[in-house]
């Protein structure tokens with residue numbers, strides 16, 4: 057785990073723990089012994105700590121934090137490094153993150169390659185740098201930089217680190233060679249002034265002002281998160297207490313955070329996000345054994361909001377797009393919109409003007425599908441209508457070269473049905489983007505019965521190329537995202553019918569951690585959009601819709617949203633929806649007494665007695681209904697693993713990262729309790745099929761002990777596969 061070698065007068069300690077050189081127990085032990093050995097070795101005059109392979113050290117091994125003795129030993133190791141009689145130089149390339157940066161700050165000198173990335177990302181997993189990082193960094197950089205870097209967790213480059221005194225020197229080439237050259241300058245120099253524990257925070261006098269400023273910013277930016285606040289407090293301590301007192305307090309705060317539900321959720325989310333792209337098909341094909349095809353050119357069909365957004369994602373990643381739209385006016389408008397979006401990216405420093413110009417050159421408008429004959433991949437993004445999509449796929453099959461992959465940006469429709477309109481069902485796949493496609497990170501890729509592993513590998517790879525978090529799911533009505541979100545939204549509306557107001561439900565869910573309640577989301581996305589979808593579905597099913605009903609096809613429904621539509625309240629776009637919006641601040645939702653009156657009248661007309669709905673009920677009905685549906689999705693193998701569902705909720709519906717997602721939430725509440733509550737709701741609301749308890753959940757809940765999440769799918773009965 058740590059390779060020890062001697063090169064002339066230098067001991068080289070090479071951290072060797074691929075893939076990221078995390079500071080696992082054995083690495084800490086190896087470094088400790090290495091420092092000891094080097095100090096005892098008479099040939100050695102200085103010690104270099106370096107990383108083998110691609111990186112220096114990416115910090116503590118996050119998996120070890122679940123072990124009770126987590127993190128222990130890093131401070132002891134650090135003190136051993138700092139107390140070394142022979143100078144210790146950290147030679148940094150790749151990443152020096154978290155505990156890795158702390159090792160560097162225990163060292164007497166730091167040299168780095170110019171491409172190195174430095175930072176304290178602990179806050180992103182709900183922690184603080186617990187091996188004196190919050191006490192040492194301000195001694196090097198001053199308080200303002202340390203507060204910002206530690207509370208944001210951002211990674212910064214070697215140049216910035218050098219500017220703030222973290223690095224003594226940066227080099228172009230091999231950092232180990234640089235460290236060797238550097239050692240010649242410092243061997244024999246006194247070490248005490250290089251020991252940070254012997255120094256002071258230079259701008260300590262300003263600490264209270266800086267703390268208050270940073271705290272106000274943090275509270276605005278990271279609403280509800282504890283770790284950024286404790287990070288700031290610990291940095292403040294570095295200026296107000298002695299080194300040892302501040303370090304002891306840091307250790308206490310670290311322990312508090314380590315066992316906090318937020319950190320446990322964030323650590324889960326870290327690994328869930330990394331597990332999602334590791335797809336697997338029932339045939340055994342998986343990410344590791346399937347090669348994607350190289351997509352050099354693409355076509356997007358439909359220049360509406362989704363099509364334009366998808367085109368932005370592709371050209372921004374350097375992939376040429378032919379955008380097909382038969383309505384010339386719409387096409388012209390879309391090209392203007394795309395250009396405007398990219399200008400916005402330049403203003404936000406997300407791309408340069410040159411990159412914007414280059415991206416726009418990759419976009420070509422066209423009016424017929426014939427133009428797509430030679431492209432490698434087509435993404436269809438017309439409105440949600442099965443017959444229309446089947447017709448387009450039928451035509452594409454005849455027009456496009458035989459190797460072209462045909463993707464549909466459907467959010468609900470069966471991929472098998474679309475694929476059956478072609479002679480190449482193996483090359484048909486769903487690519488469900490989320491609006492606005494150029495912002496939302498989720499890409500829900502959907503395979504059909506005949507989709508080939510190569511097609512799956514290709515859309516997963518393309519998603520990664522355009523910066524998306526990809527999750528693979530099996531086809532079914534509404535897939536995983538919309539299917540599991542539907543009961544959540546339905547219960548929110550039912551509760552408004554039963555006694556709550558939209559703002560009551562939104563407030564409870566926002567306090568839970570959702571950035572926006574479902575009624576605000578509905579106003580943002582447009583009440584007319586949902587209305588149109590309901591009309592389409594009714595048409596397809598041959599149903600006549602009426603406002604005066606509570607049931608449709610044996611299912612409970614509510615027509616409240618349709619009533620809003622009838623009132624011309626389409627949401628933000630009309631200045632009125634579930635809320636009202638002032639022209640002076642058109643994004644700020646204001647509760648509207650007219651909506652309350654409409655709801656009360658609706659209830660009176662329908663004979664619904666309104667009651668007080670407690671906050672706990674709002675959370676349980678919204679979340680537990682989504683959880684129940686999620687277990688069904690797992691049981692039917694629509695999603696491969698619970699983490700996939702959680703990643704979908706985080707990146708598709710902005711579920712708070714520290715909450716993990718509905719499946720993780722269920723695991724924290726306890727499956728027995730969740731199941732019992734679902735059974736109660738099922739009895740209370742017999743006309744909502746989303747309350748029929750999932751078999752898988754029943755099985756897991758009936759077990760005498762809680763079954764860990766990674767074992768849940770083992771309880772799916774083989775007959776369901």
Ligand SMILES: CC/C=C\C=C\CC(=O)SCCNC(=O)CCNC(=O)[C@H](O)C(C)(C)COP(=O)(O)OP(=O)(O)OC[C@H]1O[C@@H](n2cnc3c(N)ncnc32)[C@H](O)[C@@H]1OP(=O)(O)O
Pocket residue numbers: 075076078114115116117118119126127128130131151153154155156177178181183184185186187310327330331
């Ligand atoms: C008393 C207390 C003392 C000390 C406290 C110390 C606190 C810490 O140090 S906490 C850890 C701080 N470091 C981090 O948070 C870094 C997290 N990692 C990353 O940001 C990235 O992984 C990366 C290092 C920038 C590399 O990114 P990339 O090249 O895109 O690879 P990934 O796919 O993200 O990761 C590859 C592989 O490594 C696993 N991994 C990464 N970091 C860690 C880690 N710190 N501990 C354990 N495992 C780690 C990651 O999960 C991937 O593995 P999979 O098997 O694919 O999941």
